[in-house]
Amino acid sequence: MKQFRPAVVQLRGVTKTYRMGKDNVVNALQGVDLDIHEGEFVAIMGPSGSGKSTLMNVVGCLDVSDTGEYILAGENVGKLSDDQLAAIRNKHVGFVFQTFNLLPRLNAIENVELPLVYGGDRKGRRERAIGALEAVGLGDRVHHRPAELSGGQQQRVAIARALLNDPAMILADEPTGNLDSRSSAEILAIFQRLNDEGKTVIMVTHEPDVAEHCKRIVRMRDGIVARDELVPRQRNAEHELREMIAAAASHVLQMPAARAASGAE
């Protein structure tokens, strides 16, 4: 139904082998074929050792495949040098990591600006960074450092950073892995909103609950794509978030003493 849209990711027979020590050879990817088109929201799942992390590294141009072909946004990136890959990452890939990976010494704006530091103009950089932070609901926290922000807020800064260069795709590696359920719902809601706006989102996760917020699930096993299916009923994070807030509110209303105590502090 979406086949008329251009492909963002095209993998053909991609293999990757790691050599751990002298004799231990790990065949992380053993011939992966995968197409992801513009506007898709894909979850990549699989048990550890299934090759999903390696797949994410290759798709995110952090690593190159041994054999096979990878075309990212129309460019063959299979045989590029480190520096060329860096430029591709800068232009086409927005990373969101499980551990947020913000630079602790920089404030929110400076963290978000980073992709433009390595590619782009200094002119208008700050305004764009502030714009991106406002888009993820952190317009009032732009001068805070990561240590002054909650986990959910840090991850939102990371998403703002990923969005800044208007990449071909957002590549999220267990983005809710370090977050409580409410922050997770917030992050997933942002991803869904971005996807609704047409952004391609690829998310690596091992939690089925989280994967059901995507539109399509690719399951990896032993270095190949084992199953590739559409999600029959996509869960709505925005809706869940509202329910959570309502539940929390009624919980507080049922305990006026506790509320009074916390208000007195």
Add this chain to the structure above:
Amino acid sequence: MKLYDAFRSALQSLIVNKLRSALTMLGVIIGVAAVIAMVAIGNGASQSVQTSVLALGSNLITITPGSQTQDALRGAGPPAQTLTLDDMTSLKEQLGPTIKAIEAEQQAGNWQIAANGTNWNSRVTGVTEDYPAVRDWSTQSGDFFSDSDLRVNAQVAVIGATTSQQLFGDGDAVGQTLQLRQVFGQRARIINFKVIGVLEPKGSTFGFSRDDQILVPATTAQHVLTGRTNVVSSIVIKANSSDDMDNVTADVQSVLLNRHRISNPENADFTVTNQNDTLAALQGITATFTLLLGAIGGISLLVGGIGIMNIMLVSVNERTREIGIRKAVGARRFDILTQFLIEAIALTGLGGILGILLGWGITQVVARIPQASNLLLVITVGTVAIAVGVSVAIGVVFGLYPAMRAARLHPIQALRYE
């Protein structure tokens, strides 16, 4: 990455680790300060040696009797009596206008001096009338003696400023009489001299006060004081210019060899010493001295550089994850390399500037030490430029390896680094 961002990020990381940056910089500060101060002291020594030598008069060629001279070091042995006043007269006639002035001297030894109810002990030298022209040394009061004084062995004296002060206090010495006394067992010789002039004060050279001496006509010294008639202990020529000195030296050689009927210059019974050679020899010594001091400073600079490398390696290790993040968002190898290199250069460059200030401070302190009072401490623009250049170069050299290690990190490994 733009240079602006590289600088900003470098300064930021230096500010975050204030204590560490300061301690690391201290190595460079001490190194640069050591180089600056040491070279300044060396240059100062060199300059004060030069001033001392030139204070004896400039463009001087000295002819002494007897033993051979090599590299301005006079051979041992009693001085032969081969030079005469006639030699001087003959040189004066034959060299004519190719020289500025010529004089001859005879050392008459130390004498007890009595005048004005006090007594003193001073060196007495017989000189000829052009002494002031050769030595660039005129009288502050009275006059120098003339060739007519020499012809008649006049018992007149020109005395140094210190001698005048000792004998006559603040009063005018000119016109006064002083007595030269020498005691031989039971008998004493007492000779009266009339003071006709007082020399300008000149300070001391190599520890000898030049203002405590008595000059008398050379002929008077020969006939009245020493009895060594006609013989002189040195002839001093002032050349027209420094460039002229080699020519004049050669002319003096040939005139004197001819007069003394010596065909082989190796057998010359006199020695011609060129002031340029003396200066060159002394400057060779001070240059070695300066080099040695500079090398000591250089070693501390090297140690400082190793400190920089050490701390940069620690910093790269600590910030592996940061490097991974930067690479993930698109930093190229060159971007990471410049970031860490600029950080190292900022450390050493700032250290260099502070080191120059500290070095300057050290020279100010040294200048206040009494023993070094006549040492001119010279910090030249060249020294400062070299110090800054060297400290920046040290930043590049010792920062390069850590920066290259950072640049070569693989993004995945760097991101996973705990």
